[in-house]
Amino acid sequence: xxxxxxxxxxxxxxxxxxxxxxxxxxxxxxxxxxxxxxxxxxxxxxxxxxxxxxxxxxxxxxxxxxxxxxxxxxxxxxxxxxxxxxxxxxxxxxxxxxxxxxxxxxxxxxxxxxxxxxxxxxxxxxxxxxxxxxxxxxxxxxxxxxxxxxxxxxxxxxxxxxxxxxxxxxxxxxxxxxxxxxxxxxxxxxxxxxxxxxxxxxxxxxxxxxxxxxxxxxxxxxxxxxxxxxxxxxxxxxxxxxxxxxxxxxxxxxxxxxxxxxxxxxxxxxxxxxxxxxx
Amino acid sequence: xxxxxxxxxxxxxxxxxxxxxxxxxxxxxxxxxxxxxxxxxxxxxxxxxxxxxxxxxxxxxxxxxxxxxxxxxxxxxxxxxxxxxxxxxxxxxxxxxxxxxxxxxxxxxxxxxxxxxxxxxxxxxxxxxxxxxxxxxxxxxxxxxxxxxxxxxxxxxxxxxxxxxxxxxxxxxxxxxxxxxxxxxxxxxxxxxxxxxxxxxxxxxxxxxxxxxxxxxxxxxxxxxxxxxxxxxxxxxxxxxxxxxxxxxxxxxxxxxxxxxxxxxxxxxxxxxxxxxxxxxxxxxxxxxxxxxxxxxxxxxxxxxxxxxxxxxxxxxxxxxxxxxxxxxxxxxxxxxxxxxxxxxxxxxxxxxxxxxxxxxxxxxxxxxxxxxxxxxxxxxxxxxxxxxxxxxxxxxxxxxxxxxxxxxxxxxxxxxxxxxxxxxxxxxxxxxxxxxxxxxxxxxxxxxxxxxxxxxxxxxxxxxxxxxxxxxxxxxxxxxxxxxxxxxxxxxxxxxxxxxxxxxxxxxxxxxxxxxxxxxxxxxxxxxxxxxxxxxxxxxxxxx
Numbered sequence: 001x002x003x004x005x006x007x008x009x010x011x012x013x014x015x016x017x018x019x020x021x022x023x024x025x026x027x028x029x030x031x032x033x034x035x036x037x038x039x040x041x042x043x044x045x046x047x048x049x050x051x052x053x054x055x056x057x058x059x060x061x062x063x064x065x066x067x068x069x070x071x072x073x074x075x076x077x078x079x080x081x082x083x084x085x086x087x088x089x090x091x092x093x094x095x096x097x098x099x100x101x102x103x104x105x106x107x108x109x110x111x112x113x114x115x116x117x118x119x120x121x122x123x124x125x126x127x128x129x130x131x132x133x134x135x136x137x138x139x140x141x142x143x144x145x146x147x148x149x150x151x152x153x154x155x156x157x158x159x160x161x162x163x164x165x166x167x168x169x170x171x172x173x174x175x176x177x178x179x180x181x182x183x184x185x186x187x188x189x190x191x192x193x194x195x196x197x198x199x200x201x202x203x204x205x206x207x208x209x210x211x212x213x214x215x216x217x218x219x220x221x222x223x224x225x226x227x228x229x230x231x232x233x234x235x236x237x238x239x240x241x242x243x244x245x246x247x248x249x250x251x252x253x254x255x256x257x258x259x260x261x262x263x264x265x266x267x268x269x270x271x272x273x274x275x276x277x278x279x
Numbered sequence: 280x281x282x283x284x285x286x287x288x289x290x291x292x293x294x295x296x297x298x299x300x301x302x303x304x305x306x307x308x309x310x311x312x313x314x315x316x317x318x319x320x321x322x323x324x325x326x327x328x329x330x331x332x333x334x335x336x337x338x339x340x341x342x343x344x345x346x347x348x349x350x351x352x353x354x355x356x357x358x359x360x361x362x363x364x365x366x367x368x369x370x371x372x373x374x375x376x377x378x379x380x381x382x383x384x385x386x387x388x389x390x391x392x393x394x395x396x397x398x399x400x401x402x403x404x405x406x407x408x409x410x411x412x413x414x415x416x417x418x419x420x421x422x423x424x425x426x427x428x429x430x431x432x433x434x435x436x437x438x439x440x441x442x443x444x445x446x447x448x449x450x451x452x453x454x455x456x457x458x459x460x461x462x463x464x465x466x467x468x469x470x471x472x473x474x475x476x477x478x479x480x481x482x483x484x485x486x487x488x489x490x491x492x493x494x495x496x497x498x499x500x501x502x503x504x505x506x507x508x509x510x511x512x513x514x515x516x517x518x519x520x521x522x523x524x525x526x527x528x529x530x531x532x533x534x535x536x537x538x539x540x541x542x543x544x545x546x547x548x549x550x551x552x553x554x555x556x557x558x559x560x561x562x563x564x565x566x567x568x569x570x571x572x573x574x575x576x577x578x579x580x581x582x583x584x585x586x587x588x589x590x591x592x593x594x595x596x597x598x599x600x601x602x603x604x605x606x607x608x609x610x611x612x613x614x615x616x617x618x619x620x621x622x623x624x625x626x627x628x629x630x631x632x633x634x635x636x637x638x639x640x641x642x643x644x645x646x647x648x649x650x651x652x653x654x655x656x657x658x659x660x661x662x663x664x665x666x667x668x669x670x671x672x673x674x675x676x677x678x679x680x681x682x683x684x685x686x687x688x689x690x691x692x693x694x695x696x697x698x699x700x701x702x703x704x705x706x707x708x709x710x711x712x713x714x715x716x717x718x719x720x721x722x723x724x725x726x727x728x729x730x731x732x733x734x735x736x737x738x739x740x741x742x743x744x745x746x747x748x749x750x751x752x753x754x755x756x757x758x759x760x761x762x763x764x765x766x767x768x769x770x771x772x773x774x775x776x777x778x779x780x781x782x783x784x785x786x787x788x789x790x791x792x793x794x795x796x797x798x799x800x801x802x803x804x805x806x807x808x809x810x811x812x813x814x815x816x817x818x819x820x821x822x823x824x
Binding site for chain 1: 656657722
């Protein structure tokens with residue numbers, strides 16, 4: 001574990017990413033403490049410029065809502081959607097991928113055609129359709145993002161299983177009479193974890209982007225302030241009030257970037273033999 | 280010794296190469312000195328990690344950047360190579376000294392034709408311009424004994440067999456007639472009959488061109504076959520240098536003695552062939568692999584195992600010997616039902632296990648166990664040794680506490696400390712890991728043990744220990760053992776009965792003494808004839824010692 005941390009820290013970008021992400025998480029957790037009132041509440045004059053009034057460091061929007069509060073509450077939504085939808089997609093993807101990879105043959109064929117069916121539809125288009133069919137709530141958004149993001153996981157897990165299944169220690173487990181479920185859970189899956197974790201970190205970033213895109217298109221949860229919604233609401237005012245879209249934009253950029261950096265750092269730390277790229 | 284008036288072609292003087300700090304020793308090689316004269320073959324022998332390839336790489340200037348020569352000289356035709364710049368070395372490589380690597384497949388560029396790759400060597404050094412170059416390539420291909428050079432020149436490496444690829448690599452090395460040829464384990468990845476051909480080729484080339492050849496190997500049989508002089512390395516130190524006669528038949532250093540003592544000698548012992556009860560009776564086993572069977576392409580069917588029959592008795596060892604592709608490993612997989620079987624009967628204690636489904640067979644699995652080939656791939660890196668050993672009994676319904684107690688006993692039985700129980704496989708050497716693999720198999724108290732190339736990845740001294748352990752355990756526990764190997768010497772040494780496989784069929788079957796000394800089938804005869812260093816009998820010094 002210590003060696004792992006050392007290898008991770010050798011990638012400076014990953015350390016910076018981790019610091020930024022922890023900051024975002026802290027801010028999201030502290031939002032109700034820092035701003036007791038709902039971010040939807042009109043608290044000041046409309047269109048206050050950033051850094052003009054001490055009470056509204058990032059300014060206010062055209063209805064006089066505090067952008068700072070919106071950003072803090074938006075972080076909650078982004079992280080929540082990112083983490084939960086990734087979790088759901090992982091569970092589903094690992095389930096499909098491991099069964100397909102372990103069983104092989106017809107089962108593999110059937111499951112992979114099912115997976116490809118989802119992969120042939122553009123991700124965002126399908127997410128929009130799903131959210132539009134159900135009501136746009138946080139649940140349907142999470143569900144939509146999960147539905148569009150599990151296929152790559154399933155393919156990845158299947159690939160790992162196909163190679164690991166041929167390894168001698170897995171054959172040894174068959175020979176000593178372990179049952180298939182036990183072999184999948186204790187022998188193969190733990191050894192397939194590192195690529196799964198790395199791709200999961202990238203999935204969180206993509207999920208945050210998808211959620212922002214949905215909110216931008218007006219398909220966000222009506223009761224939850226989110227970064228994408230803020231940018232969407234600001235688009236008509238982009239010339240009069242640039243700060244309305246810039247701040248949430250920067251927030252999305254930093255969060256997604258930091259998660260990607262973390263993913264890269266995890267990749268380097270978990271696959272030490274690939275570490276010295278270009279050296 | 281060579282005539283003192285003649286300057287050696289290559290003279291390595293007190294070469295020391297440091298390892299990065301934190302390794303298990305401070306130097307990769309330390310104070311190594313030896314001479315190589317033109318027209319002789321010097322073999323550098325050692326076990327893995329002895330630093331035997333290190334000085335060869337230093338000569339070619341191919342050391343990885345974290346390894347720096349700390350002292351000494353490498354005098355090549357009187358010039359110190361360590362003092363030369365990269366530019367000078369670049370112009371010398373290929374021209375004055377050339378190297379042949381272990382793995383012929385990775386030494387060749389897969390997307391370049393054989394002819395282009397050989398011509399490339401000459402192009403780099405601006406040798407033989409124009410038409411002459413193609414002629415030279417054809418000449419070289421013919422010289423290394425490849426058939427039909429005119430066609431071969433346009434072939435890609437994947438169309439060639441392993442032996443042919445190695446010949447191409449040798450042709451590349453010879454393109455500019457270097458004075459020094461370094462061969463780093465050039466025959467290790469090849470079958471024994473191919474190995475014999477390549478060794479004969481290297482010997483012929485060396486004699487015809489009068490080159491100095493430095494031959495790095497771990498195999499004393501190869502040494503006996505090819506060497507004029509031998510240098511033995513242990514843990515980065517040169518322990519003994521001398522003529523092949525001296526070193527092989529009158530070794531001075533205890534390490535050399537130990538190493539030669541561990542070489543499998545292939546001399547069959549007379550064994551009591553008592554009629555113990557038959558554990559496994561295989562009748563007409565068939566297994567075919569079909570590949571490429573797509574919608575539009577025709578299926579390619581390979582008969583991996585084609586009507587093989589044999590039987591194994593309690594407490595006895597059956598050897599299955601063959602070259603790669605002979606189907607010997609497929610038999611092992613079939614016996615453990617790791618792969619589907621296409622025909623035949625596997626009568627285990629009188630019950631045909633070939634027909635059982637995976638679910639029906641699972642309760643019987645504990646009776647048939649396997650020791651795998653690769654000690655590094657056969658243990659789950661994320662489980663402790665204790666868990667690896669106890670998993671089997673637990674899966675078969677033994678209470679955990681009892682399985683653990685038994686696991687600790689087994690570790691001692693296979694010669695490991697009980698403290699190994701809580702450690703992870705990566706903390707053990709290859710030989711120790713193979714012992715863990717044996718303990719895992721024994722934990723289920725099997726009646727039949729299948730060992731698939733189980734000692735092939737190990738150094739000879741470790742190999743000898745593991746073989747000894749296997750035969751002790753077999754005697755004590757009265758298990759039937761199926762020993763699958765490519766090494767006839769090992770098979771002859773430990774088996775009661777040997778079958779020789781060729782292209783999926785059993786070509787010869789009999790006691791090892793007969794197979795080794797009076798083979799009947801011409802394939803077996805070829806196989807026996809190809810064993811390197813047959814004339815040399817390592818048991819002589821064992822008797823003398």
